[in-house]
Amino acid sequence: MSKISEEEIRRHLELLSRIQPSAQSANRAIQRVRRVLTEHEEAPKRKNISIWRIIMKNPVVKIAVAAAVVLACLAGLYFWTSTQSGVALADVLEKVEQMQAFMYKMKMVMTGAMPGMPAGKFEMETAVTSSNTYGTRMDVTMTDPTGRRDKITQQVYFLPNRKVQITIMPEQKQYQRMELDDNMPAKMKKQNNDPREQNNDPREQNNDPREQNNDPREMIKRIMNGKYSDMGRSEIDGVEVEGFRTTHATLGAMEDANIVLWVDAEKRLPVRMEIDFKMGEQIQVRSVIYDYQWDISVDANDFEPVIPEGFTSSTVKAPSISEEAAIEGLKSFADILGHYPKKLNIMDPSREFVAFIQELAGTNSTGEALKLGEKIKAAGLKLKDELKELKEEELKELAKLPEEEKIKKIMEKIELPEEEKIKIKKIMENKEILEKIGRMGMMRQIQSLVMFYTTLVQEKMEPAYYGESVTPADTDKVLLRWKISDNEYRVIYGDLRVETVTPEKLAELEAALPK
Amino acid sequence: MTDCQKQLLELLDRSGAKLHMLLTRLTLREDVAEELMQELFVKLSDVATSKKISNWDAYAYRAAVNLAFDWRRRNKQIFVPLEAVNEPVSDDCSPLNVLIRNEAVQKILSVIGRLNSTAREAFIMRYIQQESYEFIAEQLDKTPHQVRALCSKVTNYLRDVLGQSRLSSTGKEVHDVEN
Numbered sequence: 001m002s003k004i005s006e007e008e009i010r011r012h013l014e015l016l017s018r019i020q021p022s023a024q025s026a027n028r029a030i031q032r033v034r035r036v037l038t039e040h041e042e043a044p045k046r047k048n049i050s051i052w053r054i055i056m057k058n059p060v061v062k063i064a065v066a067a068a069v070v071l072a073c074l075a076g077l078y079f080w081t082s083t084q085s086g087v088a089l090a091d092v093l094e095k096v097e098q099m100q101a102f103m104y105k106m107k108m109v110m111t112g113a114m115p116g117m118p119a120g121k122f123e124m125e126t127a128v129t130s131s132n133t134y135g136t137r138m139d140v141t142m143t144d145p146t147g148r149r150d151k152i153t154q155q156v157y158f159l160p161n162r163k164v165q166i167t168i169m170p171e172q173k174q175y176q177r178m179e180l181d182d183n184m185p186a187k188m189k190k191q192n193n194d195p196r197e198q199n200n201d202p203r204e205q206n207n208d209p210r211e212q213n214n215d216p217r218e219m220i221k222r223i224m225n226g227k228y229s230d231m232g233r234s235e236i237d238g239v240e241v242e243g244f245r246t247t248h249a250t251l252g253a254m255e256d257a258n259i260v261l262w263v264d265a266e267k268r269l270p271v272r273m274e275i276d277f278k279m280g281e282q283i284q285v286r287s288v289i290y291d292y293q294w295d296i297s298v299d300a301n302d303f304e305p306v307i308p309e310g311f312t313s314s315t316v317k318a319p320s321i322s323e324e325a326a327i328e329g330l331k332s333f334a335d336i337l338g339h340y341p342k343k344l345n346i347m348d349p350s351r352e353f354v355a356f357i358q359e360l361a362g363t364n365s366t367g368e369a370l371k372l373g374e375k376i377k378a379a380g381l382k383l384k385d386e387l388k389e390l391k392e393e394e395l396k397e398l399a400k401l402p403e404e405e406k407i408k409k410i411m412e413k414i415e416l417p418e419e420e421k422i423k424i425k426k427i428m429e430n431k432e433i434l435e436k437i438g439r440m441g442m443m444r445q446i447q448s449l450v451m452f453y454t455t456l457v458q459e460k461m462e463p464a465y466y467g468e469s470v471t472p473a474d475t476d477k478v479l480l481r482w483k484i485s486d487n488e489y490r491v492i493y494g495d496l497r498v499e500t501v502t503p504e505k506l507a508e509l510e511a512a513l514p515k
Numbered sequence: 516m517t518d519c520q521k522q523l524l525e526l527l528d529r530s531g532a533k534l535h536m537l538l539t540r541l542t543l544r545e546d547v548a549e550e551l552m553q554e555l556f557v558k559l560s561d562v563a564t565s566k567k568i569s570n571w572d573a574y575a576y577r578a579a580v581n582l583a584f585d586w587r588r589r590n591k592q593i594f595v596p597l598e599a600v601n602e603p604v605s606d607d608c609s610p611l612n613v614l615i616r617n618e619a620v621q622k623i624l625s626v627i628g629r630l631n632s633t634a635r636e637a638f639i640m641r642y643i644q645q646e647s648y649e650f651i652a653e654q655l656d657k658t659p660h661q662v663r664a665l666c667s668k669v670t671n672y673l674r675d676v677l678g679q680s681r682l683s684s685t686g687k688e689v690h691d692v693e694n
Contacts, residue, residue, distance in 0.1 A: 004619050004677045006670075012620050013642040021539040021548060029552040030531045036553060037523055037560065162557050300585070304550055 035313075091268045096294075101131040103293040112283035129296075134303035135159040157305045166305045175307050177315045233265060236272055240265040269294055283347065321451045327496050329449030330479070332442060340467040340479060341446075344453040349446050456482045462489075469514045470494045478509045519563040523556060526571045533644075534579050540643050541583035541624065551582045558582075573654040580636055584628040626676050630669060637662050638669040 004012075021029075096102075110122040124142040138156040155168045165178040231243030241262040262272040273289040307313075333349065334340050337356050341349035456463035463482040470479045474494030481491045489506045491499050501509070534555065538548035555578055559571075568574045627635055637655060640646040641662070648659040648666075655662065 004622070006674045008619060009623060009670075009673055009677060012623050016540050016620060016624075016643050017645050019536075019540045019543070021536055021545050025539070025545040025549060026532055026535050029535045029549040030527060032549065032553050033527055033531065033556045034524065037520055037527070037556060162561065300554070301550070304554070 092263050092270065095268050096270070099295050100133065101129070101296050101298045103127065103129045103291075103296055104289055105291040106287065106289045108285065108287040110283055110285050129298065129302060131298050131303065134298065134300055135161065137303055155305070157303060159303060166307075168305060168307060168311070170308075173308075173311050175305070175311050175313050177313060179315065231260070234262070236262055239271060241271050320448055321455060322448075323452070323490070323492075323498065325445070325448035326452035326480075327492060327498070329445040329452075330492070331496055332445045333449070334472045336442065339471055341449070342468045344450060344465045344467065344480075346450055346454065349450055350443070353442060353446060453480070464510075466513055472496075476509075477513060478506070481506060481510075519560065522571060523559055523563060526559070526575060527556065530572050530575060534575060537576070537579055537639075537644060538583050541580065541639070542586055543620070543624075547586060551579070551586060555579050555582055570654070576640075576654065577632070577636060580639060581632070584635075587624060587628055622677060623673065626673055627669075630672070634665050634669050637665045641666050 104127075106124075106126045106128065108124045108126075110124075122143050124140060126141075127139045129137045136156075136158040138154075138158075140154040140156060141151050142154075143151065152169075152171050155170075157166045157168075159165065160180070163180045165180060166175060167178070168175045229245050231245050234241050234243060242265045243260055243262050245258075245260045258274075258276045260274045261270060262274075263269065264271050270292055271290075272292075275287040275289075276285070278284050330340055333353070337352065341352055343349070453463060453465065461482040461484070463480065464478075465480045466478060467480075470477045472494060475497075477494045479492050479494050479496075481489050484490050484500065487502060488500050489503065491501050491506065491509065493499070531552075535548055535552050538551045538555075539545055542548055542551065555575065558578055559575060562568065562574075627638060630638065633655060637651055637657075640651045640654065641648070646654075648662045651657075651662045652659045657665075
């Protein structure tokens with residue numbers, strides 16, 4: 001480039017000083033910031049929450065949540081139980097921890113019945129980009145649980161610096177903002193820097209998506225915490241690899257786990273990971289993590305959620321994993337269903353809850369509930385037109401009627417098959433309880449409860465849960481207990497009181513439980 | 516609504532347009548300026564919860580300049596046509612000349628980006644935002660005289676790095692930027 005004279009410099013500076021952004025751009029920028037700043041104020045205030053919105057306020061979110069729970073469990077690999085030392089993996093971990101940014105892909109296939117969905121195959125493919133500086137981005141493609149589309153997509157941005165996780169759902173023209181715990185970024189740094197400093201107290205755990213997505217650093221640390229066997233050398237895509245394997249996986253609802261990690265023999269970096277396990281008798285999961293790309297170049301723009309104009313937002317809080325949140329989950333569950341969850345494994349509480357909701361709605365499946373929802377909406381729009389034809393006095397008369405009569409009158413005007421009218425009537429009759437569920441954020445509470453219990457299992461804190469026999473009326477019976485030290489157990493009773501007791505006292509309490 | 520949200524919304528009403536204009540001038544990209552504007556307020560929002568800021572305008576201005584130059588550093592390979600922005604009509608606007616000017620502007624901004632933060636802020640406020648020395652002094656907690664001296668040094672530095680020698684450029688003494 002030719003040199004610039006001082007006069008030129010001045011002239012260019014003057015040019016710069018005359019640049020004015022367009023009014024549209026300025027307006028867009030300001031409105032966008034205003035939206036971000038006021039998002040907290042825009043939490044949806046719902047009245048008349050409908051069944052299809054409660055069962056699956058967003059089916060995509062729900063399936064993602066379910067998948068996230070599974071993946072959280074996948075990442076909690078405390079079942080490496082051979083006696084071999086982790087010398088080779090220590091090298092791998094050291095190299096992986098030097099990486100400032102990397103990418104990998106993950107394919108997961110779940111076969112069986114997820115809560116609220118018919119039995120079938122659920123597939124999910126995720127491309128993960130992780131940066132120590134900016135956070136984690138996940139581009140997810142998965143089976144549509146409603147069956148209306150072949151696939152649906154999500155972009156998930158986990159942004160610890162901003163203490164937020166943003167999920168964009170293009171097909172739904174929605175995005176969700178999940179507020180993260182204040183301490184999460186610090187905890188992540190701690191985890192990054194020194195695995196010995198990880199805080200394993202489940203009362204203070206968080207819902208870190210790095211763990212939910214098989215972050216290689218977390219996975220290797222878990223492997224090194226336990227035992228594993230060396231499978232020797234093999235070859236993947238022309239690369240000589242060394243395999244590490246465990247088959248001693250029984251954790252929470254996970255059974256028969258078979259986990260294999262393949263590491264580049266020369267570069268000492270992960271190349272592929274394969275995880276197979278069962279959840280109960282009904283669900284088989286196979287997950288493959290591959291196509292790792294190490295030390296890639298990223299910038300802030302890669303982690304900047306681009307939310308298209310017109311997308312609607314919702315704000316939720318991340319499930320918190322604490323004793324208090326677990327008690328809250330138990331209380332809400334019992335308030336709605338009249339009893340505690342029978343089991344606290346990954347799937348059963350959600351399954352129980354969704355079955356209850358479906359019973360309220362008189363439907364057999366979520367898909368049916370969704371279709372019914374659409375029909376009600378269409379009928380409602382037609383009804384709205386018809387109501388416009390009514391005179392003001394007639395409308396006032398309608399409004400004065402008792403709830404039951406009002407429903408009856410409205411139902412007469414809806415043009416739907418009688419069978420569907422019955423279902424809608426049932427929904428409307430249960431409006432109060434459904435609204436209560438909507439307000440409570442039940443799925444989040446169940447998730448917190450399950451994660452708390454799963455963490456107790458992972459941390460080998462000897463948890464025991466007696467939801468099948470203990471009810472809210474059993475004020476002095478042990479509902480849930482876990483070990484907090486050699487001489488102390490924490491106990492949650494049937495009335496949700498909490499107490500720390502000695503092993504002797506616990507033995508007495510458990511002896512009194514129904515056989 | 517929290518106090519912090521109120522403060523930031525007031526800042527947005529008061530200085531949002533100006534901050535966005537600054538970001539546009541420093542990045543020469545409206546779309547990037549919009550993105551950075553959001554990033555700026557998210558950062559301010561984070562700061563607001565942990566720090567007590569006495570002069571939000573000055574703080575936001577500094578943060579915006581930093582964000583813009585961070586972006587420039589990350590995207591230095593991107594060539595941005597200046598005609599995409601609202602350039603005043605010129606008698607000599609042949610495509611080649613526009614290109615040369617464009618390249619020059621990029622170069623000037625690149626050198627400004629290498630300055631230390633106080634000098635950079637003072638210079639941008641004076642020559643790109645056209646603020647008075649008194650105003651800049653107040654924002655930077657300096658005297659107007661100190662700001663003049665700082666801007667003068669930056670001008671000399673720019674001339675040394677980018678410019679031709681004094682004699683070959685104009686054959687005259689270099690003008691003092693303060694005048």
